[in-house]
Amino acid sequence: MVKEKYDVTKFERPSVTVDIILFTIKDNDLKVLLVKRNVWPFKGMWAIPGGFVRMEESLEEAAKRELKEETNVTDVYLEQLYTFGDPKRDPRTRVITVAYFALVDSTKLKLKASTDVRDVKWFSMYNLPKLAFDHEKILKYALKRLRWKLEYTTVAFKLLPEKFTLSQLQRVYEIIFNKKFDKRNFRKKILSLGLVKEVGKEKGVAHRPAKLYKLNKKIGEIVEIF
Amino acid sequence: MVKEKYDVTKFERPSVTVDIILFTIKDNDLKVLLVKRNVWPFKGMWAIPGGFVRMEESLEEAAKRELKEETNVTDVYLEQLYTFGDPKRDPRTRVITVAYFALVDSTKLKLKASTDVRDVKWFSMYNLPKLAFDHEKILKYALKRLRWKLEYTTVAFKLLPEKFTLSQLQRVYEIIFNKKFDKRNFRKKILSLGLVKEVGKEKGVAHRPAKLYKLNKKIGEIVEIF
DNA sequence: TGAATAGTGTCTTTCAGACAATATGCC
């Protein structure tokens, strides 16, 4: 069978959605943003925010638009995660979803009350509710990717404010890997990589103030490997 | 806008295809399989094999089916690469393509003459023809992924017969990275990882015969990380 | 001065990389 003999308009077409797994660090925990479904199927269950891709927009544009519409979040780090296309994953019809993976600094985040009544909430990745569709599988995959990314790239900085202390950075790693690191070795590693530069000191804390760092501009973009 | 208020059948839907980038090592070179297009658009140009996803099959099933239909190749290592969805990537209509990445051992490959007249040929990755659609971009991305995979996983073995010499393995790495490695360091590394075990010796060669190895079963599957 | 967190150095082990001579089988 040769595809070019077929008129592309003749094929029955699947629906295509994007879903966005948005992670942040909040309350010393790794959080993911979920929305509550208020219609069939999986009514009342929590789901990863997402929606249908429109004909005139790219997948990444669709992901940004949906994230804004559903959660009022903009300006996030965004990358494509994986495409899930099992024919039975959505009971309504054939739906192929392109999952995106997003990171945001919780301090500059305002989850403005949504205009519609839908619940939008942060959940701990270590204590998830029952999820709609195959979303649990997607989240597990996203967590693997997040860990991989932290190990081999500089995405961790996307979870922090522009200026941060090395202890904050270490805490991000500890929360995401769910284990402790040695403080001296951690700092030695980060500083020897030359990723950051000193830009001041903490103020108004009831203990010795920590040095503040920010990411070196030139190195800050070694993020996009895959 | 809340997606659940919409009837999913109301949206205009994009077409979804799978494309399969099949790599092999042949004639001391990294080759990729391409097919010649015989209709508009890009008539006469070479393209990555692929085709439309059917409603009842998964993406991976579609990739396997298309690969078999277009090139008669089965039994390959297959993983999802990336989904390309630019609205203008196909002049016919909106087509989102899920690209797959495949590896095969050229010694057990029979590209049986296709039943249709279409040309199917191996091209050197280092000397590609003009490609249809955004396929050049897709191939570049696939090469990056291939290199990454060789560095961090054991996929290289998918490009070799079951029994192989360390020199053959080293040649695979040299071809794909397009540079030479030190023989002693390379062998030390492979052997110290405990990935392979000795299973005999070459025969009938006009020089000192090399030891043959095969992949240790238990370790052979450290491939599926991403 | 006590509470809280920041900041710092050494030793050991492991791994990567540079580097060249000998061994084996076939003709």
Add this chain to the structure above:
DNA sequence: GGCATATTGTCTGAAAGACACTATTCA
């Protein structure tokens, strides 16, 4: 014996990991 390829070890430098005490600010 000559040809062609296979096989092997040492040294050096860099990075990772184990490990515990002192410094600073504020209340």
